[in-house]
Amino acid sequence: MATEHIDLNVKVVEMRDIVKKFGDFVANDGINLTVHKGEIHAILGENGAGKSTLMNQLYGMFPPTSGQILVHGKPVVLDNPQKAIREGIGMVHQHFMLVPPFTVTENIVLGMEPVKGIKLDMAKARQDVKEISERYGLSIDPDAKIEDISVGMQQRVEIRKALYRGAETLILDEPTASLTPQEITELIHIMHSLTADGKSIILITHKLKEIKASADYCTIIRLGKYIDTVKVADVTENDLASLMVGRKVTFSVEKPPMKAGDLVLDVKDLHGVDYRGVEILKGLSIQVHKGEILGIAGIDGNGQTEMVEIITGLRKATGGQVLVNGTDVVNKPPRFGFEHGVSSIPADRQRHGLVLDFSVAENMILQNYGQEPFSKKGILDQKAIGQYTQDAMEKYDIRPRDAVRKPARTLSGGNQQKVIIAREVNNDKDLLIAVNPTRGLDVGAIEYVHKYIIEQRNKGKAVLLVSFELDEIMSLSDRIDVIFDGKISGSMTGDQANEETLGMMMAGGKVQ
Amino acid sequence: MDNFINNLGILIYATLLYTAPLLYAAMGSCFSEVSGVVNIGIEGMMTVGAFTGATVAYFTGNPWLGFVCAGLAGMAFALLHGIATIQFGADQTISGTAINFLAPGVAIVTAKAIFNSSDTVPLDPSSKIPTLFAGVFSSGTPWSNFMKNVFSTYASTYLVFVVLVVVWFVFYKTRFGLRMRACGEHPLACQSLGINVHRTRMICVCLSGFLAGLGGACMTMATSNQFRPTSIVGQGFIAIAAVIFGKFRPQGAMIGCLLFGLCSGLRVVIGSSSLNISVQLLSMIPYVVTVIVLILFVGKSHVPAANGKPFVKTK
Amino acid sequence: MSKLEKILQSAFFRTIISILIGFAVGAIFLLIVNISPAEAYAKLFSSIFSNPKSLSYCVVYATPLIILGLSVAFSFRTGVFNIGAEGQFVVGSMAACVVGILVPAPPIVLPILCIAAAAAAGALWGIIVGFLKVKWGINEVLSMIMFNWIAFYLSNYIADLPIIKNEGNAEATKNVQEAAMILLPKSWIDSLGLCNSASWGILIAAILAVVVYIIIEKTSLGYSLKAVGFNRDAAEYGGINANRSVLIALAISGAMGGIAGATNLLGIGQRIAIFTAQESYGFQGIIAALIGASNPLGVFVGGLFYGAIKYGGSRLNIIGAPSEVVNVIMGTVIFLIAISHIFNFRLRKKKKGGDK
Incomplete structure (x- = not known):
């Protein structure tokens, strides 16, 4: 740790008792933060804990409801980014602000x-x-x-x-979300060279490992409340996790051994192009059997998105085959694949998974709206649809329970994802594809989603899991294929996997 | 052959005559669309411009005063569109449709109040926008006839190309241009850099109304000499088509406008010739060509990413 | 939420407010042009309500606006914007006119043939635009506007063909056969004191309103069309053929636009003139749809309202007031409806969820 650069006499940023309300919702409830010159200060909290809200106030995106912000000991009012920039505060947003x-x-x-x-x-x-x-x-x-x-x-x-x-203090919001392990190492190196030059860094993250690897201090926020500020060197990852979640957490997932059964998905020599027409799949082959989870590890942009789109019928392939239970579904409409055994939890639940302006009930029948019992002779049977939805909401614990006829838009992210899972699992297909199924969900919802994915495998379904979260891939998968540059660059079983080897393969390196 | 040269001269003249109003409006459309605001109200803004220009010129006898007032009248309605769509997040297409209803209504009601007729009184040649090279070329030989035809066009036609160069410079060589284009692509990024997205878009929408108003004035102060309810019949929409064709770049929109101007020019030349083709079918040409051109080119066009989406400031 | 509060926040209430402000703006304009708004509005409303004849005129004026409003509302609900209703109206009128002049058929059969031809022509006009959209990704708003003009000149061209054209001096077609007309029986008109143009058109409009309601709210077809309208990506992911849906939506919308043209022709028009400018029926349909908040019943009422104002406005000339003031009022009304969410009347501070 580069603690020798820290100048404890210079407080570059101080946030005192910050409260931020959106209507009646309290996003930040009395948060304190002190950042010294030359320090890397992590802000740890679950999704929705209020980390980004806090930092957006420091960057002048919106002013706090109450509380004080001091820069170099001087109180400042930061009501637009220009002022924050003038005070030497810079921010790298999680979703890049680039044209x-x-x-x-x-x-x-x-x-x-x-x-x-x-x-x-x-x-x-x-x-x-x-x-x-x-x-x-x-x-x-x-x-x-x-x-x-x-x-x-x-x-x-x-x-x-x-x-x-001219930023003196740099806010990095979830900077490692889409980086390879190697790129993460490089980023940490860059961060250290910045602090050596007297800059300060505020790192927003929920990844404990990175905090241990880079930060000097860590402030923990839970449900909008300030919990504690700790010296990173003095605590373990498990300590940080408990502080973040507020209870003991186990990272392992219960997974009974399974014997893989018949071949369900057989992708052979798949070729395809991306939205610009550039070839992105260059002869990709994978196989998934009944009762197994195949994890696809890889950095965004190596063809995994296009692969899933081709399997689900949303994109045309330029070559190759996708056999589902022996039937080629390539270049057929989505309905064809669905009828031959493909179901999927799409990466972007708001874009592909749900019609947000439709009610929960209407979303539950997205593929089956034209079939009995949901419609008879072209007329929808609202009673049957409502009952079916009510049952699913009980079974999958979708809240609030009275939202059957309310727009899906009104549900929380976790509950929206549950609607999709309920629908796809109810469809009872042989193949379940899940793409980043836990992105943006909090710890409770993540556990829930993982439980359902494993349950599908245990029921003898073939599961294809595509995720940018290495931890998720490693803890769920029976086998792991690494995708690089439109091809599978390496394979291993789930229990052999370790982060270094995977990271190397994801970056295109060969493993001896 | 002589006849051909003569007709060619008339064709070039007519093409430029019909291009100028379209090009003013198209440059206006570029400003608005590139900053992220769809403006189909261009048509209505042209209509008030057409009326205001002819009216002010009639009463003051000063064509240039009329011309500028036409721009300001267009800008007033653009301001309405801007307030509705930028400030209040109204649906941009519906707001534009409202403008297209409101603006001609206002123009005709006012015309009836002032002139007791929905048409304005025809302008004297001295109140029209002047022709720059009147009398420079004498008629006589076929080629001098040709030159006379080509250069008998109005100052507003030459001016539009000057304005085009200025607009191009603003788009690609100035700070404002860079920011404006950024607002149409990624407004949130602009906000995070302290750029006032709403203000930038408002300026662009106002400029679009100003230029559309000038385009309308061309129709009533140069192409013809009075305002009628039928003065602006779809030119605004053709200008928008030209912008899409020109990939949201002023220089590209110019090519689109010239193409549509040429279609209108052909209509004039063929219509006055001995060829027996229905006027109605000839009149259809610019619209059919617009559709064909869109088919051929629109797929390759990069639409500003945030075009049509209201930007809500985070508070 | 209290009952009063519910009313204050309803779309209906906002529309009423918009209409009132529209009239206020119209009044300001009348003042500017030196006409007493009180006198003008008195004339406007007295013309509407004076007797059964004028009321029936309002209904006649309203009929095409209701049907066009339904066409536009249907398109709004399915995620396209049928700004091309104008063109569909024009080709529908012309198709009905050609059939009504040329096809020898008995009463009852002939109007049905005319309306079918109009629906087909309107649907075709919609499908062309839909095809340009799904095949080449051309913005439908733009191509519809082009096709409005193409329809306009096409209609003028056909009206000028010798086989159709009026033998007299009129720049118009021949009249359609008496058998093609859908007027109410003469005896009814006389005994009720209605106008001579009172027709079955309003019944057709009512039937179409019910049909639109059923398709949108009750059928699986409506489900798929709405799904595509709300979120094309999710609909495709769910196995709905989005391109097909767009074509179906525009075909249905277009067919209604065509039917509107036919009912107008067979009710009041009887022949088609060679026009010098668009009649803007399609745009008036957009207004009816917006006033009715794209709800079939609302559109029916909105269309009646607009028809009445339009009829009343046409009588304004009598007192020397410009009838275009109606356009100013209506333009203001849609402009206000477009921003009506700012009229957010609240009795007390209400809960608002965090947007973060």
């Missing part, structure tokens, strides 16, 4: 563009960008367009954007 068709340089200078007269001075902008890059070893082509560079590179652009604005 995809713009170049790296344009994105970095946007909002603080150098001008010569009335004309943009792009030459100076490029020069400034280059200087910052060299200083912190963040090399990147200043004229590349954002939409053409990798997620890791985009993150570097975001960091440089903050530095260009």
Whole structure:
């Protein structure tokens, strides 16, 4: 740990007794935070605990309802980002704030563009960008367009954007969400070189391992309330987890041994293109049997999304076969695959999984609305639909129970996901595909989703799990295939898996 | 052959004459769409511009004053559209439709009040927008006829190309242009950098109304000499089509407008020729060509990512 | 929520407020152009309510607006914006007109043939636009506007063809055969004191309102169309053919646009003129749909309201007031409906969920 850089006499940021209400909902309830010069300070909490809300106030996205913010000991009012920037606060958002068709340089200078007269001075902008890059070893082509560079590179652009604005304190919101283990190591290295230069970093995360690896101090928030600030060196990961969740947590998932049965999904030499028409699947083959969970590990953008879209019929393949119980479903409409045994929990539940403006009941029959008992001779039977939904809500513990006729939009994220799971599991198909099934859910909901996935496997279903969370892949999968550059670059059984080997393979390295 | 040269001159003249109003409006549309606000109210803004220009010029005898007032009248209705869509998050298409209803209604009611007729009184040549090269080319030989035809067009036509260069410069070489384009792609990013998305979009929508108003004025102060309820019949929508065709770039929209101007020019030339083709069918050409052009080009067009989506500031 | 509060927050109440403000804005305009709003509005409403004849005129004016409103409302509910109702109306009218002039058929059969032809023509006009949308991704709003103009000139072209054109000097078609008309029996009209154009059209409009309600709310077809309208990606994921749905929605919408044209022609028009400018029926249908909040019953009422105002407005010339003030009022009304969520009347502070 780089504690030697910390100057405890300089408090760069202090937040005192911050309360933030949205209507009657209290997102932050009396939170305190002190960050010193040269320090990496982690903010730990579950999804929805109020971490991002807290940081958005520090970055001036919205003002606190009450409480005080001090920068270098001086009280400040930060009611827009420009003021925060002026106070030396920079933020790298979890969802990058980059304009995809713009170049790296344009994105970095946007909002603080150098001008010569009335004309943009792009030459100076490029020069400034280059200087910052060299200083912190963040090399990147200043004229590349954002939409053409990798997620890791985009993150570097975001960091440089903050530095260009003269940030002294850098807020990183879940910075490792879509990075490989190797990229994470590099990021931690960059963070340390920044603190060595006297910058301070606030790291928002729910990943304990990264806190242990990088942070000096950690402030824990639970349900909007301040819990504690600890010196990271003095605590274990389990201590942090208990503080975060408020009870003892077990990380292991109960999973009885299973013998894999007949082949259900057989993907052979699959080729496909992405939305730009660039080939992204380059001869991918996987197999999933009854009673097993195959985990697909890989970094976003290596073809896993397109693979799932092809299997579920949302995208055309340019070559290869997808056999489900022996029937080729490639280049057939989604309904064909569904009828031949494919069900799926899509990655984006609000885009693909649910019609948010439909009621929960209407969402429950998304594939079956035209069949008995839900409709007879083209007329919907609302009573049957309502009863079916009520039963499912009891069985899968979807809340609130009286939401049968309410829009799915009104449910929480976890309950929305339960609706999808209820629907897909009720469909009772041989193959269940789950893509990032726990993204954005809190710990309770994650446990629930994991339980159902394992239950499907135990019932003898074939499960294909695609996830960017390595922990999830490792704890659930019977076998793991690593996807890299549109192909499977390596395989192992679930119990052999370890993070280093997987990480290496995910980055395209070969394992001897 | 002489006849051909003569007709060619007329064709170029007519093409430019019909292109100018479209191009003003198309540049207006570019501003609005690129900043993220769909503006189908361009048509209505052209209509009030057409009326205001002809009316002010009639009473003051000063065409340029009329021209500027036309822009301001268009801008007033753009302001309404901006307040509804940007400030209050109204559906942009519905708001635009309302403008297209409201603006001609206001124009005609006012016309009836002032002129006791839905048409304005025809302008004297001195109150119309001047032609720059009147009398420079004499008629006589086929080629001098040709030159005379081509260059007998109005100052507003030359001006539109000057404005185009300025607009292009603003789009791609200035701070405002960069920010405006960013607002249409990723408004949240702009907000996080301290750019006032609402203000930027409001300025762009107002500019779109101003330019649309100028386009309307071209129709009543240059192409013809009075406002009638039928002065603006779909030009606003064609301008929007030209913008989509031109991939939301002013220079691309120019090519689209020239194409549609050419279609209208052909209608004039063929219509006045001895060819016996139905006027109705000829009048259909610009609209049919618009559809065909959209089929051929729209798929490759990059639509600003946040176009049409209201941006709600986080509080 | 108290009952009063419910009323204050209802779409109906907001619409009423919008209409009132619309009239206020119209009044301001009348003042500006030096006409007494009181006198003008008195004339407007007295023309509407003076006798059964004028009331029946209002219904006649309202009929096409209701049907077009239903067409637009149906499109709104299924996620497309049928700004092309104008063109569908025009091609529908023309199709009905051609059949009504040229096809020899007895009464009852002939109007049905005319209406069927109009529905087919309107549906075709909708499907073309739908096809451009699903095949090439062309924004339907834009292509519909183009097809409105194409329909306009096409209608003018056909009306000018010798076989159809009026033998006299009128720039219009011949009249359709008497057998094609859907007027109420003369004896009814006389005994009730209705206008001569009173027709079965309003019954057709009522039937269509019920049909639209059933399709949207009760059928699996409606389910799939709405699913695509709300969230195309999820609908496709659920196995619904989204492109097919868009085509079906536009075909149904277009057919209604065409039927509106036919009822207007067979009720009051009897022939089609060669126009110099669009009649803007389609846009008026959009207003009816917006006033009725895209709900079939609401559209029926909204259409009646608009029809009445339109009829009343047409009588304003008598006192020298411009009838276009109706356009100003109606334009203001939709503009206000578009932003009506800001009229958020609350009796007390209400709970509001966090948006984070």
